[in-house]
Amino acid sequence: MNLSSHLPILIVVIPLIAAFMNPLIGWRQRKFCNPLAVIAVSASFCIALLIARTVITTGRISYHMGGWAPPWGIELAVDHLSAFMCVTITFVSLLAIVYSKNYVEKELAEEKMVPYYTLLLLLIVAMLGIVVTGDMFNLYIIVEMLSLAAYALVAMSEEKRAYVAAYKYLLLGFTGAIFILLGTAYLYIITGTLNMADLSVRIQPWYGSWVVFVALALLMVGFGIKTALFPLHTWLPDAHSIAPSSISAVLSGLVIKTGAYCIIRTLFTVFQPRFVIEVMPVTSALSWIAAIAILVGSLFAISQTDLKWMLAYSSVAHIGFIVLGVGLATGYGTTGGILHIFNHSMAKGCLFLCAGAIIYKTGIRNIYDLAGLGDKMPVTMAAFTIAAFSMVGIPPTAGFISKFYLGLGALEQGTWAGWVFAGVILLGSLLTAVFYIRVVNNVYFGERKRREEIEKDEAPLGMLIPIVILAGGCLIFGIFPKIPLALAEPAARLLLGI
């Protein structure tokens, strides 16, 4: 028995088994739920690192479920992009679970604790499943599983509007799922296969057929809803701002990125880059939509006064950055887009966890009431500032590297549209600066309403450590960008075939 050949399935199965053991253990003792989840996701994180090492040294891993060779059986296919996503997902969700321990005890009702961890583990299982699967229909099923867990987690919040937000998310999410199913069905009708690698070969004689055009359009709209790409983003601000903060961090940091992953997979693995760039110019359409998303998302974020709403709208803008990178379809651009998935999940995860810590300690959500928090919660606010700088893209934070790559990619296109996109990236970063610097300014230099002595009062250590690690990550991966680029760069080149 050699476990190293089973890594792609073990990364999914370990948290899956933990998710279903959770109710049994939580029924005896609620306090064991958190350690169980931490152990399971730590194991997944270690496996993700092993997968990354294996992929870098030996290339794509293919795993045949049940011993049935593809295209008959279900294949798990892990390439550079999948490995990159695995590491990102397990890293940020592990920190979110560690953070949950103190946060959930205070912010959620006691009987919600066991379902919280079960659903969170299922959410992580689903995200990992999406990135390792090599089968189109399997992908649809797991996307649905992801969404169902996410709806329930949003509804779990103690806020009054939680049910409304979850219901809105559910309605739009199901619409998206129907689009994805229909698109997959069209592909299956003409090719008779669902395996992605097989599909990409068999679909080539059909390039130019209306069925393929419709299928691709349906898939893009479906995944667009799951990703919250600009005109389809309306569910995101409600869901992400109302969910418990640890969940917001996972939803905003990771769940919408898996939608972006699905878009990348569909465009460049199922379809050929040649088709989506030249025959049916989906990539340039996506770039323009993403450019609008960057500007509109940032403008919406500027008009918010609630901290979590602002962060949620900022996610709309930053999904724009990621999709723009994908849509540019140049070596640098796509590398930047993929890298931004990692950098944004760290920074946005950190910001939402900081927002959670602020709410945990003070209950403040309005950004104009944050004045004086720089003295009250110095570590949290320092982490918030670093993450905010990373969102803006100020060197030496990680956000700078991915935005630099995006800008290079836009100029690499060499057309007038490329210059427009470069301008949008600059303008978008400037607008991002407007609303993040406003918060940082308020925190440190804002005028205090009450002239009282402010005592240092930090969140508990269990919440502080994940925040500090994420903020540290924003700095470290900004100074040593070679580490994530070791996976992101070959991923982009393999996808584009250059």
Added chain:
Amino acid sequence: MSLLSVIVRTATRWLIPFMQLFGLYVIIHGHASPGGGFQGGVIVATSMILYAIVFGLSAARKRATQRLRLVMESAGPLIYALIGVLGILVGGVFLEYRIIPLPYEPHITSEIMISIIEIAIGIGVMALCITMFYALAAEEALAAEEVK
């Protein structure tokens, strides 16, 4: 106490064993004929739903307690996943259950394992359907009380 007539109550009492038997048949024959764990599980669950409609929610809750349902809901997927892992432990890949060393031909081993998986799915789906019905019914009962 039920509000429904003695005829309905007696008929239900007679019907439920047959419904459950049919559900079990559909589960057990899942690997060889139409049906399977999901369908059979739902059929078994309908018998409990009928019981709840006729004899009231509180009586039904005593028959299928929350703890029992919780264990079943978790056990179903767990058994499925563990059989998958068993494939890895005996040297194959995930869910490769035909190579599990049982004293039978590979295709018989495969059949046995699929049956176990179907039963696991049946257990999980049954408990889940009952829970879903109870949750919705409890909400209805709450709303009715508020009206009063």
